[in-house]
Amino acid sequence: MSRLYLSAPHMGGLEAGYVAEAFATNWLSSVGPNLDAFEDELARVVGAPTCALASGTAALHLALRALGVGPGDEVLCPTLTFVASVNPIAYLGARPVLLDSERTSFNLDPCCLEDALRAAERRGRRPAALVVVHLYGQSADLDAILPLAARYGVPVVEDAAEALGTEHRGRQVGALGDVGVLSFNGNKIITTTGGGALTSRDRALVDRARFWSTQARDPGIAYEHSELGYNYRMSNVLAGIGRGQLAVLAERVRQRRRVAFQYRDAFADLDGLELMPQAEWGLHTNWLSVFTVDPTRLGVDRDALLAALARDDIEARPAWKPMHLQPLYASAERVGGAVAEDVFARGICLPSSSFLTDDDLGRVIRAVRGAVPGASAS
Numbered sequence: 001m002s003r004l005y006l007s008a009p010h011m012g013g014l015e016a017g018y019v020a021e022a023f024a025t026n027w028l029s030s031v032g033p034n035l036d037a038f039e040d041e042l043a044r045v046v047g048a049p050t051c052a053l054a055s056g057t058a059a060l061h062l063a064l065r066a067l068g069v070g071p072g073d074e075v076l077c078p079t080l081t082f083v084a085s086v087n088p089i090a091y092l093g094a095r096p097v098l099l100d101s102e103r104t105s106f107n108l109d110p111c112c113l114e115d116a117l118r119a120a121e122r123r124g125r126r127p128a129a130l131v132v133v134h135l136y137g138q139s140a141d142l143d144a145i146l147p148l149a150a151r152y153g154v155p156v157v158e159d160a161a162e163a164l165g166t167e168h169r170g171r172q173v174g175a176l177g178d179v180g181v182l183s184f185n186g187n188k189i190i191t192t193t194g195g196g197a198l199t200s201r202d203r204a205l206v207d208r209a210r211f212w213s214t215q216a217r218d219p220g221i222a223y224e225h226s227e228l229g230y231n232y233r234m235s236n237v238l239a240g241i242g243r244g245q246l247a248v249l250a251e252r253v254r255q256r257r258r259v260a261f262q263y264r265d266a267f268a269d270l271d272g273l274e275l276m277p278q279a280e281w282g283l284h285t286n287w288l289s290v291f292t293v294d295p296t297r298l299g300v301d302r303d304a305l306l307a308a309l310a311r312d313d314i315e316a317r318p319a320w321k322p323m324h325l326q327p328l329y330a331s332a333e334r335v336g337g338a339v340a341e342d343v344f345a346r347g348i349c350l351p352s353s354s355f356l357t358d359d360d361l362g363r364v365i366r367a368v369r370g371a372v373p374g375a376s377a378s
């Protein structure tokens with residue numbers, strides 16, 4: 001039996017053709033028809049102009065810079081996320097303020113956000129930006145978060161790295177705040193092997209990000225530079241993979257949801273093992289199938305489930321470790337943190353690849369049930 005991975009690439013079939021075209025026409029670098037087409041096709045999905053980049057992390061860096069974040073600034077962000085949501089704040093010399101999650105979606109808690117905004121106002125400061133993360137393929141509570149940020153004059157970056165295909169009130173997330181960020185890393189719902197994108201309804205902002213991503217070279221034949229730039233552009237070869245992947249995005253969303261709901265149904269009789277919440281305000285892709293374990297009710301804890309899965313060569317992981325528990329950000333200011341800590345302590349991410357067969361899912365289900373005292377085999 002082969003190893004089951006947490007979240008592996010799943011090609012659709014058209015990718016190799018677009019890559020071959022890039023080779024045949026020798027458009028192998030940071031310009032070319034695949035890049036133009038990928039940006040256009042992605043713009044239709046997110047409903048706003050896009051710029052294709054080397055990674056989601058690069059996109060976050062450019063997004064924060066485009067909003068004017070600089071040394072000494074405060075930037076609000078959730079503590080329950082992957083470290084790449086927060087590192088670009090530090091790249092710019094700014095300070096993250098880490099906010100707890102709510103229990104309806106595991107995303108940024110609007111009450112903590114309001115507390116942080118009020119506290120900043122009392123000190124006569126205004127945070128330079130808010131990073132909202134749509135975790136595991138589920139939208140944050142934007143109905144509450146966006147008006148709050150607007151009331152305090154704080155621009156919003158949506159970190160939708162895990163949320164292509166995710167909807168809030170019927171609209172794809174990413175272009176609902178001021179700037180949005182997507183990732184096409186190998187573990188994401190669609191992939192360009194590695195890659196990302198920035199999106200905004202503000203076309204001038206997207207153009208500025210594209211300019212910075214190619215070393216900020218001024219117009220003209222001389223290598224003249226007036227602004228600081230980066231080598232952050234996606235290549236035309238990888239954009240070809242992206243075009244093939246975008247063609248199957250809707251199918252990938254259905255497949256990821258099927259995986260999560262098949263697990264949920266198979267564990268329905270197990271008291272103390274629950275699929276993460278599915279908030280009413282949006283379409284949750286369940287990019288990763290995340291469950292929470294209540295060890296007293298289930299009779300076994302999360303780490304015992306991880307160990308049982310590992311014995312069967314099945315990759316599973318804890319939920320994200322909150323940023324305030326990381327040595328790197330232990331001294332950062334924070335508001336709350338108990339919900340994020342609880343999700344981290346009890347959360348388990350099960351294999352979620354979109355190509356998993358009924359047999360694969362059966363193997364995961366048997367390994368989990370086998371570790372639960374008194375559970376039948378299936």
Ligand SMILES: Cc1ncc(COP(=O)(O)O)c(C=O)c1O
Pocket residue numbers: 054055056057058081082084085133159161162182183184185195196
């Ligand atoms: C929430 C979140 N933000 C940002 C990133 C960074 O994306 P990338 O790996 O493309 O740099 C990731 C994923 O890796 C992520 O999960």
